[in-house]
Amino acid sequence: MQASIQSKPIITNHNMINTMNNVPCPVCGRPTEHHIDGRCRECFLKTVTLASIPLVIRTNICPMCGSVKKGKHWEDLDIEIEDLIHGVIEQALKIDTQARDVSISISITNSNPSIYRAHITVTAGIKGVKAESQLNTEVRISKETCDACSRMAGGYYEAVVQIRAEGRFPDEHEQQQMVELVDEVVERQNQRGDRLAFITNAQELPEGTDIYLGSNSTARQAVRLAVERFGCRYSESPTLSGKKDGKDIYRITYSLRLPRLVPGDIIKVGKDTVLVNRSAKMTTGIYLESGLEFSEHTDRLKDAKKVADVDEAENAVAVSVEPDAVQVMHPSTFRQVTIIKPAHFTGTGGEDVKVILMEDNIFILPS
Ligand SMILES: [Zn+2]
Numbered sequence: 609m610q611a612s613i614q615s616k617p618i619i620t621n622h623n624m625i626n627t628m629n630n631v632p633c634p635v636c637g638r639p640t641e642h643h644i645d646g647r648c649r650e651c652f653l654k655t656v657t658l659a660s661i662p663l664v665i666r667t668n669i670c671p672m673c674g675s676v677k678k679g680k681h682w683e684d685l686d687i688e689i690e691d692l693i694h695g696v697i698e699q700a701l702k703i704d705t706q707a708r709d710v711s712i713s714i715s716i717t718n719s720n721p722s723i724y725r726a727h728i729t730v731t732a733g734i735k736g737v738k739a740e741s742q743l744n745t746e747v748r749i750s751k752e753t754c755d756a757c758s759r760m761a762g763g764y765y766e767a768v769v770q771i772r773a774e775g776r777f778p779d780e781h782e783q784q785q786m787v788e789l790v791d792e793v794v795e796r797q798n799q800r801g802d803r804l805a806f807i808t809n810a811q812e813l814p815e816g817t818d819i820y821l822g823s824n825s826t827a828r829q830a831v832r833l834a835v836e837r838f839g840c841r842y843s844e845s846p847t848l849s850g851k852k853d854g855k856d857i858y859r860i861t862y863s864l865r866l867p868r869l870v871p872g873d874i875i876k877v878g879k880d881t882v883l884v885n886r887s888a889k890m891t892t893g894i895y896l897e898s899g900l901e902f903s904e905h906t907d908r909l910k911d912a913k914k915v916a917d918v919d920e921a922e923n924a925v926a927v928s929v930e931p932d933a934v935q936v937m938h939p940s941t942f943r944q945v946t947i948i949k950p951a952h953f954t955g956t957g958g959e960d961v962k963v964i965l966m967e968d969n970i971f972i973l974p975s
């Protein structure tokens with residue numbers, strides 16, 4: 609059927625709602641109650657493209673870390689491959705801007721691990737007319753080592769964090785704690801999107817551990833946390849490592865020094881035995897014999913030697929207590945030994961106590 613040219617403007621005037629009479633569609637001539645943009649429903653739908661998608665979508669994935677290339681950049685995506693394909697399709701899908709209440713369903717089949725065929729159904733309303741599009745596409749996945757992984761594989765590093773201690777070698781436990789701290793910061797920075805937040809190498813040396821890091825800002829964060837958490841001091845020194853775009857590139861070495869004294873150290877200060885509670889600029893603790901408080905500038909304790917550690921404490925029994933003395937049963941000889949009652953001790957006899965044995969002395973530790 610042919611559309612009459614004269615009737616066209618009349619219908620356009622009533623194009624929103626025309627329920628009074630069945631005016632023919634100007635395109636196909638069918639009698640139509642509702643005209644949309646001056647046409648019947650079918651003729652209107654022929655003028656819109658609800659959705660379109662390229663026949664082939666290519667995406668690059670790093671086989672090492674699973675990150676995905678978006679344009680020129682790589683993004684860490686910790687998701688299943690099917691979710692990734694869905695995301696890639698939804699991104700490539702172009703939907704008419706007039707569409708409302710859009711619903712998309714995607715079914716995926718894959719013949720091999722790098723080619724995924726997808727059938728997509730898009731339904732939506734356009735100008736009150738329900739429209740549907742059936743589309744097919746193919747997502748092709750290529751493997752490409754990402755920037756971060758290729759740098760890591762190439763031993764790339766921007767900074768070295770050296771774990772050391774002031775005037776001594778850090779023990780294994782301390783080094784382990786510090787390595788865990790660096791790991792913790794690497795993990796955190798990685799989640800915050802620093803793709804170079806990785807450890808390239810860790811070297812154990814007699815004087816400590818050297819940790820090589822891909823990202824200088826991550827190294828700096830780790831150093832700050834070590835200062836905060838363990839009272840470390842540090843110094844930093846740059847080394848020229850090359851040029852990039854005419855600019856000098858530096859690597860930074862952070863030398864982290866754990867405090868010489870740490871809580872729990874038992875040190876000899878002159879003739880006195882002191883349990884360290886805290887050591888920063890000042891070192892504080894208690895005199896083990898009297899139980900009185902100890903406080904001294906850390907700089908003045910250069911000659912103080914660590915003689916024991918609270919971890920070496922043994923269990924004993926305070927047998928009886930006098931105003932100024934305590935009888936303690938020696939944990940290995942089982943003899944009763946009388947010692948000066950330390951200020952912190954409040955027992956009345958019969959208590960279990962922690963003691964430190966040193967040469968001929970027994971010291972009761974504060975509980
Ligand atoms: Zn029509």
Ligand SMILES: [Zn+2]
Pocket residue numbers: 670671672673674675753754755756757758
């Ligand atoms: Zn990667």
